Amino acid sequence: MTTITLVQGDITRQSADAVVNAANSSLLGGGGVDGAIHRRGGPAILAECRRLRASRYGKGLATGRAVATTAGELDARWVIHTVGPVWQGPGSDPSLLASCYRESLRVADELGARTVAFPAISTGVFRWPMEEAARIAVETVRDAETAVEEVTFVLFDERAYEAFAEHVG
Incomplete structure (x- = not known):
């Protein structure tokens, strides 16, 4: 079973696989x-992203999908890039947001990662309501069949931390 922890802070300062x-x-x-x-993370991440764009992802990475690169100078082995959905208002489909978490864990499993740090996907400029995004994130990670041992949600501010804390219990 995957352990879920919460941290308020900067995801670029986290240590994780x-x-x-x-x-x-x-x-x-x-x-x-x-x-x-x-x-x-430095230029190594961008260099790998450019190679991905030149090969498999010429039109970019689809919403809800995930792909890995080096972590460059971050305290991690990999960065798993996932594209969250833009919230279109009430009735927006939460399945694409859930897919971001599932696909990221699938990629983590392929890499052999045991610890993964997630931000609150789609809650910034993509405007997904924090409370709903937190519920979707926590439920999806809890329900995922994964070998990842620990997921840390790294939340930028107190409002995000409190929203996630409601669902982690």
């Missing part, structure tokens, strides 16, 4: 978590 990046579909960096991971 794999750090999950809330990426944009281009895989070439962006704002928020994506930009922070690319900046702190």
Whole structure:
């Protein structure tokens, strides 16, 4: 069974086998978590992302999917990039957000990662409501069939931490 822990802080400062990046579909960096991971991880991450774009992901990474690269200078072996859905308002389909967590854990299993650090995917500029995103994230990780031993949700602020804490119990 996977242990779930919560940390309030900066995901780029976490030590884990794999750090999950809330990426944009281009895989070439962006704002928020994506930009922070690319900046702190250094040019090796971007170089691998460019190779992925030149080979298997010419049109970018699809929403809900995940792919791994080196972690560069982060305290991790890998970065797992996943593209969260943009919240379109009430009635938005939560299955793509859940897929981000499932697919990231699937990739982690393929890599042999035992510890994974996740941000609150899609809750920044993609505007997914924090309370719903926290429920989806925690339920999906709890229900996942994975060899990952520990998942740490690294939450940027107190509001996010409290939303996730409600569901972790």
